[in-house]
Amino acid sequence: MEERSTFPDLSEAERKALEELMPDEMGEIISSGIKRRHFLKLFAVTGTSLLAANLLGIEQLMARSVPIEEQPPVLIENGINVSFQVNGSTQKLTVDSRMTLLDTLRERLGLTGSKKGCDHGQCGACTVIVDDKRVLSCLTLAATCEDKKVTTIEGLAIGNELHPMQASFIKHDGFQCGYCTPGQICSAVALMGEAKNGDASYVTANVRKKEKSVKLSNEEIRERMSGNICRCGAYPNIVNAIREVHGDQAVAQVWQFADGTI
Amino acid sequence: MRPFKYSNASGPAAAIKAVTANPTARYLGGGTNLVDLMKEDVMRPSELIEVTRLKFSAIEKKANGLSIGGTATNAVTANHGLVRENYPLLSMAILAGASAQIRNMATNAGNLNQRTRCTYFYDVNMPCNKREPGTGCGALHGINKNHAILGWSEKCVATYPSDMAVALAALNAVVHVEGANGAKRSIPFAEFHRLPGNHPEIDNNLKHGEFITSIELPPNHLADKSYYLKIRERSSYAFALVSVAAALEINGNKIKDVRIALGGVAHKPWRATIAEQLLMGKEATEANFKAAALAELKNAKPLGQNKYKVGLAAKAIVRALEGAMQGGTYGAMEAGSTTTNQN
Numbered sequence A: 001m002e003e004r005s006t007f008p009d010l011s012e013a014e015r016k017a018l019e020e021l022m023p024d025e026m027g028e029i030i031s032s033g034i035k036r037r038h039f040l041k042l043f044a045v046t047g048t049s050l051l052a053a054n055l056l057g058i059e060q061l062m063a064r065s066v067p068i069e070e071q072p073p074v075l076i077e078n079g080i081n082v083s084f085q086v087n088g089s090t091q092k093l094t095v096d097s098r099m100t101l102l103d104t105l106r107e108r109l110g111l112t113g114s115k116k117g118c119d120h121g122q123c124g125a126c127t128v129i130v131d132d133k134r135v136l137s138c139l140t141l142a143a144t145c146e147d148k149k150v151t152t153i154e155g156l157a158i159g160n161e162l163h164p165m166q167a168s169f170i171k172h173d174g175f176q177c178g179y180c181t182p183g184q185i186c187s188a189v190a191l192m193g194e195a196k197n198g199d200a201s202y203v204t205a206n207v208r209k210k211e212k213s214v215k216l217s218n219e220e221i222r223e224r225m226s227g228n229i230c231r232c233g234a235y236p237n238i239v240n241a242i243r244e245v246h247g248d249q250a251v252a253q254v255w256q257f258a259d260g261t262i
Numbered sequence B: 001m002r003p004f005k006y007s008n009a010s011g012p013a014a015a016i017k018a019v020t021a022n023p024t025a026r027y028l029g030g031g032t033n034l035v036d037l038m039k040e041d042v043m044r045p046s047e048l049i050e051v052t053r054l055k056f057s058a059i060e061k062k063a064n065g066l067s068i069g070g071t072a073t074n075a076v077t078a079n080h081g082l083v084r085e086n087y088p089l090l091s092m093a094i095l096a097g098a099s100a101q102i103r104n105m106a107t108n109a110g111n112l113n114q115r116t117r118c119t120y121f122y123d124v125n126m127p128c129n130k131r132e133p134g135t136g137c138g139a140l141h142g143i144n145k146n147h148a149i150l151g152w153s154e155k156c157v158a159t160y161p162s163d164m165a166v167a168l169a170a171l172n173a174v175v176h177v178e179g180a181n182g183a184k185r186s187i188p189f190a191e192f193h194r195l196p197g198n199h200p201e202i203d204n205n206l207k208h209g210e211f212i213t214s215i216e217l218p219p220n221h222l223a224d225k226s227y228y229l230k231i232r233e234r235s236s237y238a239f240a241l242v243s244v245a246a247a248l249e250i251n252g253n254k255i256k257d258v259r260i261a262l263g264g265v266a267h268k269p270w271r272a273t274i275a276e277q278l279l280m281g282k283e284a285t286e287a288n289f290k291a292a293a294l295a296e297l298k299n300a301k302p303l304g305q306n307k308y309k310v311g312l313a314a315k316a317i318v319r320a321l322e323g324a325m326q327g328g329t330y331g332a333m334e335a336g337s338t339t340t341n342q343n
């Protein structure tokens, strides 16, 4: 097993920045990686001015994939050779026919952003985008993904630039524990495409009226996002975050720091 | 999950041949039902043949109506311009089901073949005649608040969960299937699913290996007045307690054609033929709707925990017919909730 004490793989600059901000936590971060707890602490110690700059670096650290060893082939029954793109890079793997896309992403490719919530298609935490459509990776067999293009939460930012939906979820605090967030964000990103296509939902006033693109009301956003459950109940903030990206105009932030700043 | 052989179908003939030859082989559509049931160890196929890349996804006008591909996804079907314009009932019903992610994966053929959500069926430690014939029906005297009120037998009281199928029943759809050696047949929708009788392990009249190639929707004059009402425990992403597909054609002030189908009440989509017959030629008034609904539900036999469904279904029929009369627009009949304290 690979020596884990080198994880996460911090650059000199990242190590220095973290050491300055959180000297007490450094040992733990080096041995077990960055946790949301550290992220929140960072949030508290940096205040507003430093926040934006640090946030990006930390987001990237958190999204960095964990090195995973290849499974010895003997564990694979009914092996299927499959090749598909994940976040722009081609992956060629031999998978057990039973392997879901979710387990493949998490266990074989080290992309642990997509979450295993219920593992039965009922919660949406595993939502990823396959060929521009949001789907549930827990009910998708990896073997079915030949030649497909998979985008996970790790593939949404471009370099240091967050996807607008990620930035909006942060601005609007569209989460508490964060477990459902990767699925929520992937789902919301695909929803923007569906709205542009003029797709209808069960609450669309008249399905017979096909429009080029649809403007989503709060009720529409709720209905169309109902496949992503949030046990913390961050729904109002999630709706605000999506509304801001969908409407292309700022939606007022409803939370503030204790000192009154936002 | 138990090990199974997997392959992508190279062509329809090869896929049909392979599944026909192996009694425990299955087609794999979107996998949203089958993979779930395999994880639960309820279904144990030895072989899966993936069919979503086969060329049966077209939605196109044909001489006898609109043809909808068996492997087209629920999402594409619900949003297709021809479906939205001519069969809004089907769009509404599909969009009332599951979630956006699941509708993107689910195929139309897979939807028709999905299995019951009875919790005893899902729990391999429980008796269930549908899962394991001869073990008894756990729900008959057990937890049965979500179960059938019509057409059940002592052997099984499960309901059939699809929303799409309720609309297809109302629209007199025809299911086109192909078996081994190119043998084709067409199954009228009313004969596709079955009541449990003595063999609840058989959900429908598809033979092993028969592949659903397309679903045909005959032309009608119901598009102006159709409505799918779904009543559930939360306002989205839940299976129906009761649902109603309702559609009308009015001539002068008389009902020329009327279709009513119920979901969540029986082992198959329940066509309310008694109510329909009572309404033909009558005026589309609330009183007539009520009388028809009550006549249909007169034969209901509720179980220990689901008497509420009888009243609910009767009121839902009235509300769905009124929704259809108002042009089938969402909102008119919903007011953002699914409470049933109207009338």
Ligand SMILES: Cc1cc2nc3c(=O)[nH]c(=O)nc-3n(C[C@H](O)[C@H](O)[C@H](O)COP(=O)(O)OP(=O)(O)OC[C@H]3O[C@@H](n4cnc5c(N)ncnc54)[C@H](O)[C@@H]3O)c2cc1C
Binding pocket: A120, A121, A122, B026, B027, B028, B029, B030, B031, B032, B033, B034, B035, B036, B051, B070, B071, B074, B096, B097, B098, B099, B102, B105, B106, B107, B108, B109, B110, B111, B112, B113, B114, B161, B162, B163, B164, B210, B211, B212, B213, B237, B238, B239, B240
């Ligand atoms: C959390 C959750 C909530 C849901 N809520 C709803 C709901 O509210 N309303 C609703 O209607 N549905 C609901 N569904 C069910 C969903 O609609 C079905 O799972 C889906 O339609 C099945 O389609 P599929 O292509 O994924 O089928 P699969 O799972 O791939 O297959 C199902 C069955 O169909 C067979 N099959 C597939 N293709 C063919 C073919 N061409 N010919 C013959 N047989 C074939 C398979 O062998 C299998 O036996 C829900 C599902 C989940 C997981």
Ligand code: SF4
Binding pocket: B116, B118, B119, B120, B121, B127, B128, B129, B130, B131, B136, B137, B138, B139, B140, B155, B156, B157, B158, B200
């Ligand atoms: S109702 Fe049907 S599916 Fe449910 S336990 Fe009884 S036999 Fe099984």
